[in-house]
Amino acid sequence: MTEVQLPELSRLRWRCRRGMLELDLLLNTFLDAEYTSFDIQQSELFETLLDYPDQVLFDLLMDKMQASDIDIAKLVDSIRKANTKISREKANVTER
Amino acid sequence: MKRRQFDTLIIGAGGGGLRAALQLSNADTSVAVVSKVFPTRSHTVAAQGGMNAALSNVTQDNWHWHMFDTVKGSDYLGDQDAIEYMCRAAPKAVYELEHFGVPFSRLDNGSIYQRPFGGQSQNFGGDQAARTCAAADRTGHAILHSLYQQNIHAKTHFFDEYFAVDLLKDEEGHVLGALVFNIHDGEIIVIEAKTTLLATGGAGQLFRTTTNALINTGDGLGMALRAGIPLQDMEFFQFHPTGIAGRGMLITEGARGEGGYLVNGDGERLMERYAPKAKDLASRDVVSRAIATEVRDGRGCGPNKDHVMLKLDHLGEAVIQKRLPGIRQTCITFLGIDPAETPIPVFPTAHYTMGGIPTNRYGQVVVPVKDTPEEPVFGLYAAGECACVSVHGANRLGGNSLLDILVFGRAAANHIIEHLAENRYHLTMDENSIDKAMENLQRWDQKGKTDGESVSQLRDELKAVMEEHCSVFRNEDVLKQGVEKVEQLARRLKDARIDDQSSVFNTAKVEALELDNLMCCALATIHSAYARTESRGAHSRMDYTERDDKHWMRHSLYSLESGLDYKPVRTKPMSVDSFPPKPRVY
Numbered sequence: 126m127t128e129v130q131l132p133e134l135s136r137l138r139w140r141c142r143r144g145m146l147e148l149d150l151l152l153n154t155f156l157d158a159e160y161t162s163f164d165i166q167q168s169e170l171f172e173t174l175l176d177y178p179d180q181v182l183f184d185l186l187m188d189k190m191q192a193s194d195i196d197i198a199k200l201v202d203s204i205r206k207a208n209t210k211i212s213r214e215k216a217n218v219t220e221r
Numbered sequence: 222m223k224r225r226q227f228d229t230l231i232i233g234a235g236g237g238g239l240r241a242a243l244q245l246s247n248a249d250t251s252v253a254v255v256s257k258v259f260p261t262r263s264h265t266v267a268a269q270g271g272m273n274a275a276l277s278n279v280t281q282d283n284w285h286w287h288m289f290d291t292v293k294g295s296d297y298l299g300d301q302d303a304i305e306y307m308c309r310a311a312p313k314a315v316y317e318l319e320h321f322g323v324p325f326s327r328l329d330n331g332s333i334y335q336r337p338f339g340g341q342s343q344n345f346g347g348d349q350a351a352r353t354c355a356a357a358d359r360t361g362h363a364i365l366h367s368l369y370q371q372n373i374h375a376k377t378h379f380f381d382e383y384f385a386v387d388l389l390k391d392e393e394g395h396v397l398g399a400l401v402f403n404i405h406d407g408e409i410i411v412i413e414a415k416t417t418l419l420a421t422g423g424a425g426q427l428f429r430t431t432t433n434a435l436i437n438t439g440d441g442l443g444m445a446l447r448a449g450i451p452l453q454d455m456e457f458f459q460f461h462p463t464g465i466a467g468r469g470m471l472i473t474e475g476a477r478g479e480g481g482y483l484v485n486g487d488g489e490r491l492m493e494r495y496a497p498k499a500k501d502l503a504s505r506d507v508v509s510r511a512i513a514t515e516v517r518d519g520r521g522c523g524p525n526k527d528h529v530m531l532k533l534d535h536l537g538e539a540v541i542q543k544r545l546p547g548i549r550q551t552c553i554t555f556l557g558i559d560p561a562e563t564p565i566p567v568f569p570t571a572h573y574t575m576g577g578i579p580t581n582r583y584g585q586v587v588v589p590v591k592d593t594p595e596e597p598v599f600g601l602y603a604a605g606e607c608a609c610v611s612v613h614g615a616n617r618l619g620g621n622s623l624l625d626i627l628v629f630g631r632a633a634a635n636h637i638i639e640h641l642a643e644n645r646y647h648l649t650m651d652e653n654s655i656d657k658a659m660e661n662l663q664r665w666d667q668k669g670k671t672d673g674e675s676v677s678q679l680r681d682e683l684k685a686v687m688e689e690h691c692s693v694f695r696n697e698d699v700l701k702q703g704v705e706k707v708e709q710l711a712r713r714l715k716d717a718r719i720d721d722q723s724s725v726f727n728t729a730k731v732e733a734l735e736l737d738n739l740m741c742c743a744l745a746t747i748h749s750a751y752a753r754t755e756s757r758g759a760h761s762r763m764d765y766t767e768r769d770d771k772h773w774m775r776h777s778l779y780s781l782e783s784g785l786d787y788k789p790v791r792t793k794p795m796s797v798d799s800f801p802p803k804p805r806v807y
């Protein structure tokens with residue numbers, strides 16, 4: 126499944142609405158940048174991550190805690206990287 | 222249309238809503254809690270600092286000192302009966318939470334640890350007190366999870382991921398529930414209830430730069446305003462001076478405490494001009510206004526000159542890594558810059574909604590009727606950040622709002638239990654009120670004019686207008702233009718459209734309804750701010766720099782039908798002498 130249906134994306138988008146601004150930004154930026162290229166496994170993994178409590182997600186994504194599950198750790202890393210990359214691009218665009 | 226009946230409908234599953242729900246479920250009443258996000262994702266989870274209570278575990282303390290600090294902090298706009306009630310109830314609220322399973326941090330002797338926060342004093346303005354109880358840096362999370370578990374246990378009925386649209390009434394204006402819909406599949410339900418409690422949280426999303434999560438769109442405030450209930454003291458919005466520009470999250474005062482300083486677009490250390498002595502460590506409002514003034518006067522940084530820079534790079538990488546690791550991480554993640562090398566773009570960020578739905582200390586929503594300034598609305602209650610009880614007055618003290626939501630969530634529930642004992646039957650709904658709510662919902666189902674503006678564009682514009690005209694830099698001109706611009710945006714919103722007409726997870730529709738609510742909050746905020754010609758607490762006017770107790774020691778009330786009205790501050794506490802207004806110096 127490479128073509129992700131629209132309702133699926135909007136369902137995930139709602140699940141990316143969290144109690145903390147940092148999580149809203151991190152998760153939504155990642156969703157916008159990467160989600161269309163997801164395969165089924167990645168999509169399931171992302172949903173697993175979304176089941177984590179906010180505070181745990183925050184600690185993982187802000188690098189205060191390491192996930193013991195290797196796949197989750199990788200996903201966390203790619204969410205962080207996607208955000209840093211996009212932040213850098215934005216910074217460069219606006220600074221020039 | 223599906224209908225469900227409960228004794229009580231609670232809209233909102235943050236700390237305020239869940240505390241009330243628990244009290245009610247334990248009293249064997251039937252309770253429905255509606256939340257647009259899964260309950261433990263409510264914004265209460267973000268509160269990391271802690272909650273105030275005079276326990277005297279670390280320093281000498283008592284509730285009367287806590288009361289003094291809160292009255293003073295409120296710049297004498299807080300209602301002193303409600304403040305006394307809250308401060309007296311605080312220790313009990315903490316012990317209750319402990320009992321529910323919140324793992325408060327401990328001292329070596331086993332008692333609850335307490336940290337000092339700004340504005341806390343012993344002996345009515347004397348030495349620093351340590352009054353804030355915390356569960357490490359996850360107090361809000363611990364409170365929310367414990368309360369949720371307790372509610373599951375008590376069999377509270379949850380409607381998770383349901384969106385409340387509008388309050389429903391009978392012909393006499395008694396509130397009898399709400400119209401809600403399921404975000405999953407769009408199904409609409411009328412929830413009939415003998416009592417309804419609004420606990421929908423704050424409205425930080427009104428401003429472009431905010432610390433608040435996306436869910437904080439002031440929905441309960443919008444619902445109240447549309448139901449004919451005025452909003453109180455909306456001009457008082459707390460800002461933190463240094464949020465990351467354009468993104469909102471906090472860079473704590475600690476960064477300036479370690480030697481960081483602010484520079485403007487000309488590379489000048491700007492605080493030297495505004496506070497020659499305290500410089501970058503001047504009080505929050507002074508720093509906020511200084512930043513906003515620089516930007517207004519064209520001395521901002523960046524291509525749009527819309528922020529200033531916080532410089533830390535001179536401190537060296539080792540110091541930054543050791544003392545400010547969290548800030549470094551935040552900057553790398555959200556800005557792609559390392560503050561050890563590059564300055565951080567900052568701007569004042571909106572943090573807390575002091576105003577809200579007017580209530581008394583029993584949580585009853587109160588409105589002026591003829592000569593009575595505070596007549597309860599039958600069946601309607603509010604608690605938490607959406608309510609204005611008013612314990613924070615013109616300015617909230619750190620650690621007092623978790624306390625507020627728990628104390629008044631519980632108080633509202635206790636009053637509801639009494640109300641239910643006297644009012645045992647459901648009243649008859651006015652079908653017109655359902656039709657009206659349906660209209661507000663279905664207006665977004667219409668295909669709309671293809672040339673209508675998009676919701677996201679209007680929302681961005683509203684947030685920018687509010688930031689430019691109603692954040693920390695306020696004067697006659699700026700506010701007057703702001704009133705005109707917001708009024709115009711409100712008119713344009715009537716013709717806006719959304720493209721997504723599906724019923725499954727239609728987040729576009731949710732966002733449109735949220736914008737309706739934000740627009741209500743914006744109107745109330747900017748009108749109230751324009752009218753208040755004094756500076757008090759968080760409302761500070763460049764053209765009226767002094768507090769004016771003679772004319773303005775009163776609460777603002779803004780309604781859609783009749784604009785502004787005012788009511789007196791309750792200066793008489795429950796049992797002690799009142800604290801008369803004094804200059805607020807720290």
Ligand SMILES: Cc1cc2nc3c(=O)[nH]c(=O)nc-3n(C[C@H](O)[C@H](O)[C@H](O)COP(=O)(O)OP(=O)(O)OC[C@H]3O[C@@H](n4cnc5c(N)ncnc54)[C@H](O)[C@@H]3O)c2cc1C
Nearest residue numbers: 233234235236237257264265270271385422605606622623
């Ligand atoms: C970053 C940050 C840190 C903070 N730290 C502290 C601190 O250390 N100490 C302190 O005392 N205070 C702190 N505060 C303030 C405090 O967290 C909030 O004031 C408080 O948590 C608000 O709780 P609440 O129960 O009123 O609302 P919330 O927790 O915001 O909950 C609102 C609920 O309403 C629901 N809802 C809203 N609209 C609708 C709708 N239309 N339909 C259905 N459901 C709806 C939501 O789903 C949610 O469940 C902090 C605030 C921020 C932003």
